[in-house]
Amino acid sequence: MGCSCGTSKELSANGEQCTVIIIDHEEYEARYGRQKPVVMFPIRGQSDVTLTRHLVDEYLKERLSLWKDPARARILLALTEAVTNVVKHTPGGALSVYIDAVGPRFHVIDRGKGLHPDCPMCKFFRKGFSTTASLGAGFFVMMQYFREIVLCTSSRGTKLVLCSDLKSG
Amino acid sequence: MLKVKIAQNPPHVILALEGELDMATGSILEQVMEQIESRDLVDITFSLDGLNFIDSTGIGQLIGYYKVFAKRDIPVSIDNNNAEIEEILALIGVREIMGVG
Numbered sequence: 200m201g202c203s204c205g206t207s208k209e210l211s212a213n214g215e216q217c218t219v220i221i222i223d224h225e226e227y228e229a230r231y232g233r234q235k236p237v238v239m240f241p242i243r244g245q246s247d248v249t250l251t252r253h254l255v256d257e258y259l260k261e262r263l264s265l266w267k268d269p270a271r272a273r274i275l276l277a278l279t280e281a282v283t284n285v286v287k288h289t290p291g292g293a294l295s296v297y298i299d300a301v302g303p304r305f306h307v308i309d310r311g312k313g314l315h316p317d318c319p320m321c322k323f324f325r326k327g328f329s330t331t332a333s334l335g336a337g338f339f340v341m342m343q344y345f346r347e348i349v350l351c352t353s354s355r356g357t358k359l360v361l362c363s364d365l366k367s368g
Numbered sequence: 369m370l371k372v373k374i375a376q377n378p379p380h381v382i383l384a385l386e387g388e389l390d391m392a393t394g395s396i397l398e399q400v401m402e403q404i405e406s407r408d409l410v411d412i413t414f415s416l417d418g419l420n421f422i423d424s425t426g427i428g429q430l431i432g433y434y435k436v437f438a439k440r441d442i443p444v445s446i447d448n449n450n451a452e453i454e455e456i457l458a459l460i461g462v463r464e465i466m467g468v469g
């Protein structure tokens with residue numbers, strides 16, 4: 200069984216400018232399989248939430264002239280939400296960074312059980328939806344500050360592609 | 369890193385947070401909260417002016433304290449004049465939950 204959600208469904212994003220695209224693992228491979236990240240960090244536990252944020256910041260500061268506040272702070276916040284989800288909801292994973300023409304792209308990949316298959320996918324992106332006692336704000340924050348989110352999730356784990364846009368802020 | 373300074377002792381506790389409040393640093397705040405002498409406690413204020421980072425987990429932790437202390441009629445509020453932090457507080461809607469500090 201592949202991805203429970205089919206391919207290329209776009210969800211309305213509360214009137215925000217973020218596009219959410221849902222794909223399966225095959226399409227993920229077809230889209231990104233041949234690309235090499237510029238840098239990669241493991242996500243093993245709580246301390247990696249702060250550490251990966253600092254390392255990404257250091258790395259991009261030296262390489263991208265447009266890596267400046269307020270975009271920088273917003274992207275680091277939204278990225279932290281994705282990394283935190285790996286620590287909170289899965290046994291672990293990794294963060295890879297790619298650099299596109301418009302800004303950095305982050306792939307947050309985990310070895311979890313995937314987003315709960317009984318919930319409609321659009322629910323996860325709504326503010327206040329959580330399967331734990333948390334606020335349920337993580338995906339909502341990611342949607343505010345990324346231009347595009349590509350999601351691939353199944354019982355084999357979740358791959359989240361977060362595309363930023365430093366040029367239009 | 370997170371630093372928590374007890375800026376004012378009970379009955380009107382003020383905790384000044386400095387640095388970053390996220391999933392990794394939340395335990396530092398939790399340790400301080402456990403130390404607070406609750407006998408004469410009237411209210412608690414978290415001052416966020418010294419923070420340079422907070423995420424939904426950090427905000428969730430503060431809201432958690434608000435809910436726990438509300439059961440004992442002890443108000444918990446946020447005091448913040450830091451624009452970057454305010455943006456995320458507003459996005460999540462913290463003030464609607466906790467009231468303006």
Ligand SMILES: Nc1ncnc2c1ncn2[C@@H]1O[C@H](COP(=O)(O)OP(=O)(O)OP(=O)(O)O)[C@@H](O)[C@H]1O
Pocket residue numbers: 280284285287288289309311312313314315323328329330331333334335336337338339357424425428
């Ligand atoms: N990597 C993941 N693997 C499996 N499930 C996930 C993953 N990320 C998120 N989820 C699921 O999606 C739900 C919504 O995630 P979201 O980040 O929006 O909120 P939360 O993590 O529950 O709370 P908050 O981020 O506010 O602390 C989670 O409750 C969880 O069920």
Ligand SMILES: [Mg+2]
Pocket residue numbers: 280283284287333336337338
């Ligand atoms: Mg989350």
